[in-house]
Amino acid sequence: MQARKPSGPASRESTRPDHAARPCPIGRAGNLLGDKWILLILRDATLGVTRFDQLRASLGIADNVLSDRLRRLTEAGVLVKVPYQDSNRTRHEYRLTQAGADLLPLLRALADWGTRYTEPGTPAPPMRIVHSGCGGELDNAGACGRCGAAVPRGDEAWVRPWRSPDLLPLAPAVG
Amino acid sequence: MQARKPSGPASRESTRPDHAARPCPIGRAGNLLGDKWILLILRDATLGVTRFDQLRASLGIADNVLSDRLRRLTEAGVLVKVPYQDSNRTRHEYRLTQAGADLLPLLRALADWGTRYTEPGTPAPPMRIVHSGCGGELDNAGACGRCGAAVPRGDEAWVRPWRSPDLLPLAPAVG
Numbered sequence: 114m115q116a117r118k119p120s121g122p123a124s125r126e127s128t129r130p131d132h133a134a135r136p137c138p139i140g141r142a143g144n145l146l147g148d149k150w151i152l153l154i155l156r157d158a159t160l161g162v163t164r165f166d167q168l169r170a171s172l173g174i175a176d177n178v179l180s181d182r183l184r185r186l187t188e189a190g191v192l193v194k195v196p197y198q199d200s201n202r203t204r205h206e207y208r209l210t211q212a213g214a215d216l217l218p219l220l221r222a223l224a225d226w227g228t229r230y231t232e233p234g235t236p237a238p239p240m241r242i243v244h245s246g247c248g249g250e251l252d253n254a255g256a257c258g259r260c261g262a263a264v265p266r267g268d269e270a271w272v273r274p275w276r277s278p279d280l281l282p283l284a285p286a287v288g
Numbered sequence: 289m290q291a292r293k294p295s296g297p298a299s300r301e302s303t304r305p306d307h308a309a310r311p312c313p314i315g316r317a318g319n320l321l322g323d324k325w326i327l328l329i330l331r332d333a334t335l336g337v338t339r340f341d342q343l344r345a346s347l348g349i350a351d352n353v354l355s356d357r358l359r360r361l362t363e364a365g366v367l368v369k370v371p372y373q374d375s376n377r378t379r380h381e382y383r384l385t386q387a388g389a390d391l392l393p394l395l396r397a398l399a400d401w402g403t404r405y406t407e408p409g410t411p412a413p414p415m416r417i418v419h420s421g422c423g424g425e426l427d428n429a430g431a432c433g434r435c436g437a438a439v440p441r442g443d444e445a446w447v448r449p450w451r452s453p454d455l456l457p458l459a460p461a462v463g
Contacts, residue, residue: 132328134409136450138402139331139395140324145406146398149315149322153307156314190405212405218428219397220314223321226394227313230365230387231320234309253393254429275311 145189146216150174150182152223154207155216158192160271161284163206183207191216193287214266214286221253238274245270245280320364321391325349325357327398329382330391333367335446336459338381358382366391368462389441389461396428413449420445420455 132140146152153172162171169179186192191213194205221242228239242251245268249259257264270280307315321327328347337346344354361367366388369380396417403414417426420443424434432439445455 132324133406136408136412136415137331137448138400138406138415139398140328140402141406141408142398142402143324143327143331146401147322147324147327149307149318152318152322153315156312156318212401215404216397216401219394219401222391222394222397222428223314223317225313226321226387226391227315227317229390231308231313231316233311233316237311240311240313252429253397254427254431256429273312 145185145191146219148182150178151186152220154179154182154186155191155209155213156220158207158209158213159217159220159283160281163195163208163284164197164204165207168207186213195287208287209284210288211286217266217269217283218253218255221251221255225253233275241272241274243270243272243280244268245282320360320366321394323357325353326361327395329354329357329361330366330384330388331395333382333384333388334392334395334458335456338370338383338459339372339379340382343382361388370462383462384459385463386461392441392444392458393428393430396426396430400428408450416447416449418445418447418455419443420457 133144135141150172154168157168157171162168165179168174169176172179183192187194187207190210192207193210195208196203197206224240224242243249244251244257244260244262244264246262247257247260249257251257251264251269255264255269256262266283266285269283271283272278272280308319310316325347329343332343332346337343340354343349344351347354358367362369362382365385367382368385370383371378372381399415399417418424419426419432419435419437419439421437422432422435424432426432426439426444430439430444431437441458441460444458446458447453447455
């Protein structure tokens with residue numbers, strides 16, 4: 114799919130300054146993705162954390178900042194608002210579109226680089242990105258280092274052992 | 289190499305809030321890299337644009353913002369200041385360390401996603417990331433789609449056809 118472009122003056126101002134319309138795709142992508150909260154929201158959405166309250170609790174982010182980033186991601190076509198029932202009220206959750214799901218190589222690259230070149234404040238076992246079928250670790254292109262398979266999203270799992278030893282499945286794209 | 293950590297209260301405040309010391313490597317990496325200017329500087333440094341004046345001209349960035357981002361990248365061990373002679377003066381350029389060179393998969397992922405899901409303001413031929421030996425295009429893991437080789441950095445070239453049809457070699461890491 115083609116990611117939708119922001120509309121309206123406010124969003125144009127906040128999400129498309131300078132490099133958003135340039136010929137360089139790194140500049141265009143970086144204009145949306147060059148924001149630490151955006152990256153953290155995408156990480157959480159990839160693990161199925163899709164509701165405002167869940168994201169706020171997971172990230173320790175201020176309401177207005179979270180609202181702004183969810184708006185940017187929705188306008189860019191990376192997340193989509195989907196209604197759900199909460200008791201008697203209809204609320205919305207924010208789920209990955211195909212464009213959002215296709216940010217997986219970016220998240221893998223961040224995880225790999227962060228593991229190699231940064232350190233946690235207190236020692237913690239490293240995150241692992243694995244092929245849930247065979248337990249092998251994936252490379253940046255999503256190939257399994259053990260069995261060699263090109264691992265589809267549905268067979269990729271993340272292990273975040275500082276929280277739990279469980280294999281975490283990745284959220285599917287909507288639609 | 290291990291990327292160095294920021295030192296001093298000012299840098300700690302500006303580059304290590306919240307997620308910089310957390311167990312999650314995506315959060316730690318995103319704390320430095322979740323900034324559009326940081327990503328653009330890394331793109332340029334990867335193409336050998338290493339001097340303050342060159343970066344300023346290439347990016348259209350304010351002096352104080354460029355200084356701040358170069359300081360963050362240097363403190364994080366991603367760039368290193370290297371002296372050079374300019375007429376009779378000694379100046380410094382900012383070159384990639386091994387940690388900086390190892391951000392290549394991240395830049396490739398941004399280029400790939402930006403090409404697929406964002407559009408330039410006016411139509412432009414797409415950026416290509418190629419194996420200079422055979423002309424094949426690379427996947428996210430740096431493998432050549434034509435000859436299958438795992439392409440080393442020295443044999444990877446970028447083509448930015450809106451500027452020139454030339455194959456641009458990548459800058460090597462320092463030391």
